[in-house]
Amino acid sequence: MSRADARTDSGAGTTGAGTTVPGATEAGATEVGPAATDSGAGTTGIGTTGVGTSAAGTPRLLWSLGLFRSELVTTFRRWRTLALLGVLAAVPVLIGVAIRIETSDGGSVGGGGQGPAFFTQITNNGLFLVFAALAATLPVFLPMAVGVVAGDAVAGETNSGTLRYLLVAPAGRTRLLLAKYAATLAFCLAATLAVAASALAAGALLFPLGDVTTISGTRISFMDGLLRALLVAVLVAASLTGIAALGLFVSTLTGSGVAAMATTVGLVITVQILNSIPQLDAVHPYLFPHHWLSFADVLREPVYWDDVLRNLGLQGAYVAVFGSAAWARFTSKDITA
Structure with missing residues (x-):
């Protein structure tokens, strides 16, 4: 399915000189001209102006929803x-199988019970495979996947020549950019839930399930632990919003989707390296991956929210800065393709 063909599914009308307004045919009017759509007022095709605002507002909402669905x-x-x-x-399945094989002779993870955080608890409770899989994929796999999708959002359209045709519709560049970012955020959530759901299924098949022992040493019920696993997945998805905004900004700078994806992934790797250098600890709190693993505090009793809120605040700052930069670039960009 081509990019251009996918746009026909938006359900928001035609993209020619006039825009068909859903439901307007019942009132005897079939089209709203571009001027009326842009101004939010004007006639509806039957010579009346009293319903202009409502008639223009409805197509705008439909265009926004149609753009988001199309993306x-x-x-x-x-x-x-x-x-x-x-x-x-597949990553959680591989982790679960590897741990199952390693502990099949009665041994422990890491050979002496000194494995990574969460990994040593998986054999006692398969629910911990969810936390372990998210901790394993968050530093590299998840941000790289998001970087690929975000980097291709605008640059891919430019490279394929469909961006110009998208802007023919009276949707506006701002709404188009917001629709692309919203679709990228949907991928962030889908990718995180894919890891969590796969880990939960693998953990239930390979290991026992039961009450959860928190980091604080207290025990909570399995349902409470499952709810916390869902909360952790949402927090991990929220942790990717900063890199999504950064990737969208990079995507507006070039007309090559491959170049945008490679640049975004390269930035993720570079920032991860900088975050691991002790001599740069002064700048670590300002790097977007610095608080990514703060979701572990959700497994404390009571939950320790300080680092979690710092992470959300930092991601919000990246979204504001690079989202604004992407908007400024995209709205002033000369679209010739």
């Missing part, structure tokens, strides 16, 4: 996106 369809119908979700879902 979702375009994003999740690509084989590349499906392949990324498949790889992410």
Whole structure:
């Protein structure tokens, strides 16, 4: 399915000189001219102006929803996106199988019970495979997947020549950019849930399930632990909003989707390296991955929110800065393709 064909699914009318307004045919008016749509007022085709605001507001809302739906369809119908979700879902299975094999003779994870955080608890409770898989994929796999999708959001349209045709519709560049970012955020959530769901299924098949022992040493019920696992997945998805905004900004700077994706992934790797250098600890709190693993505090009793809120605040700052930069670049960009 091509990018141009996917746009016909938006359900918001035609993209020619006039825009068909859904439901307007019942009132005897079939089209609203571009001027009326842009101004939010004007006639509705039957010579009356009293319903102009309402008639113009409805197509704008329909265009926004149609754009978002079109971007979702375009994003999740690509084989590349499906392949990324498949790889992410396979990671927890591989981790679970590896731990199952390693502990099949009665040994412990890491050979002496000194394995990574969460990993040593998996054999006692399969629910911990969810936390372990998210901790394993968050530093590299998840941000790289998001970087690929975000980097291709605008640059891919420019490279394929469909961006110009998208802007023919009276949707506006701002709404188009917001629709693309919203679709990228939907991928962030889908990718995170794919890891969590796969980990939960693998953990239930390979290991026992039961009450959860928190980091604080207290025990909570399995349902409470499951709710916390869902909260952790949402927090991990929220941790990716900063890199999504950064990737969208990079995507507005170039007309090559491959170059935008490579640059975004390269930035993720570079920042991760900088965050691991002790001599740069002064700048670590300002790097977007610095508080990513703060979701572990959700497994404390009571929950320790300080670092979690710092992480959300930092991601919000990245979204504001690079989202504004992407908007400034995209709205002033000369679209010639």
